[in-house]
Amino acid sequence: xxxxxxxxxxxxxxxxxxxxxxxxxxxxxxxxxxxxxxxxxxxxxxxxxxxxxxxxxxxxxxxxxxxxxxxxxxxxxxxxxxxxxxxxxxxxxxxxxxxxxxxxxxxxxxxxxxxxxxxxxxxxxxxxxxxxxxxxxxxxxxxxxxxxxxxxxxxxxxxxxxxxxxxxxxxxxxxxxxxxxxxxxxxxxxxxxxxxxxxxxxxxxxxxxxxxxxxxxxxxxxxxxxxxxxxxxxxxxxxxxxxxxxxxxxxxxxxxxxxxxxxxxxxxxxxxxxxxxxxxxxxxxxxxxx
Numbered sequence: 001x002x003x004x005x006x007x008x009x010x011x012x013x014x015x016x017x018x019x020x021x022x023x024x025x026x027x028x029x030x031x032x033x034x035x036x037x038x039x040x041x042x043x044x045x046x047x048x049x050x051x052x053x054x055x056x057x058x059x060x061x062x063x064x065x066x067x068x069x070x071x072x073x074x075x076x077x078x079x080x081x082x083x084x085x086x087x088x089x090x091x092x093x094x095x096x097x098x099x100x101x102x103x104x105x106x107x108x109x110x111x112x113x114x115x116x117x118x119x120x121x122x123x124x125x126x127x128x129x130x131x132x133x134x135x136x137x138x139x140x141x142x143x144x145x146x147x148x149x150x151x152x153x154x155x156x157x158x159x160x161x162x163x164x165x166x167x168x169x170x171x172x173x174x175x176x177x178x179x180x181x182x183x184x185x186x187x188x189x190x191x192x193x194x195x196x197x198x199x200x201x202x203x204x205x206x207x208x209x210x211x212x213x214x215x216x217x218x219x220x221x222x223x224x225x226x227x228x229x230x231x232x233x234x235x236x237x238x239x240x241x242x243x244x245x246x247x248x249x250x251x252x253x254x255x256x257x258x259x260x261x262x263x264x265x266x267x268x269x270x271x272x273x274x275x276x277x278x279x280x281x282x283x284x285x286x287x288x289x290x
Contacts, residue, residue: 026058027088028109029066037075041067041083041225043120045113054108060117063087063127065221083226084140085132085218124217131214137185142222147184147230184230185222188215190237197245212238 031054034040038049042056043064067083136142188204205211216238222231 026060026112028055028057028105029059029086029088030055030105034068035071037071039069039071039078041065042112043225044116044123047110052108053110054105055110056112057106057109058112058114059088060112060114061088062121063124063129063132064120065124065225067226080143080145081225081227082141082143082145083222083228084142085127085136087129087132123221126210126214127217127221128210128214131211131218134211135185135187135215135218142185142226142228142231144228144230147228185218185228185234187219187230187234188212190234190241197241200241216242 029042031040034049034053036049036051036053040047040049042059047053047056064086065083066086067081069078069081071078188200190200201207201209201212216235219231219235219238222228223235
């Protein structure tokens with residue numbers, strides 16, 4: 001299988017016995033018949049699907065975010081991103097599991113880049129299965145193509161106004177459901193007055209800060225990887241809520257520094273970096289054999 005990028009390079013450097021052991025202990029996501037040129041992402045890793053691609057191997061157990069963009073026939077245009085959260089388990093039984101255990105698909109599976117797994121663990125440190133089940137939409141799929149409620153909100157900035165006008169003109173906006181149907185995530189309603197952190201924690205999160213931080217990470221991931229504007233609106237509301245309380249603001253600062261690696265002491269400019277470790281890198285997977 002021809003491939004390039006960090007995951008393939010790391011696999012090439014790995015001792016064969018170590019790679020075999022990781023393949024046995026890790027989870028295999030078997031993704032059959034994915035159209036060529038599809039953009040497929042797992043956590044912070046993004047792949048371009050080739051003709052021989054059949055999935056991802058060596059995926060560590062735990063919560064993950066899988067997302068994809070379907071291509072046009074010639075691969076020149078892509079549909080809106082569709083993503084979903086997935087919690088994998090070492091002993092999980094899946095279809096074709098015996099074939100996977102016998103490594104029958106091995107040369108057609110792209111390796112999960114374990115070098116970047118630490119980054120994902122930081123981004124999802126509060127993302128538990130209970131948080132995912134509490135927030136994910138019916139069916140689990142998160143996509144801007146089915147998000148219509150946010151378009152009815154009054155834009156608060158010129159940038160939001162221009163963005164809404166642009167998206168209303170996009171082709172996918174014309175195929176959104178015309179009937180009112182609940183398809184979005186079940187985010188917590190944050191009051192317009194964001195000076196009620198303790199009240200919101202008690203009423204909506206059972207005084208469990210980890211649930212609020214889990215929702216903060218859920219919405220950030222759904223926005224950054226899944227390109228969900230509904231998630232962005234929720235993330236912005238939660239950050240505003242946390243910044244309304246000085247004690248919470250200190251905790252948020254610590255969370256951003258430890259989870260995202262942001263240095264808030266020196267300069268805001270540090271938040272934007274051309275060499276951002278979380279920036280997706282597209283890797284071609286499942287190409288023709290060389």
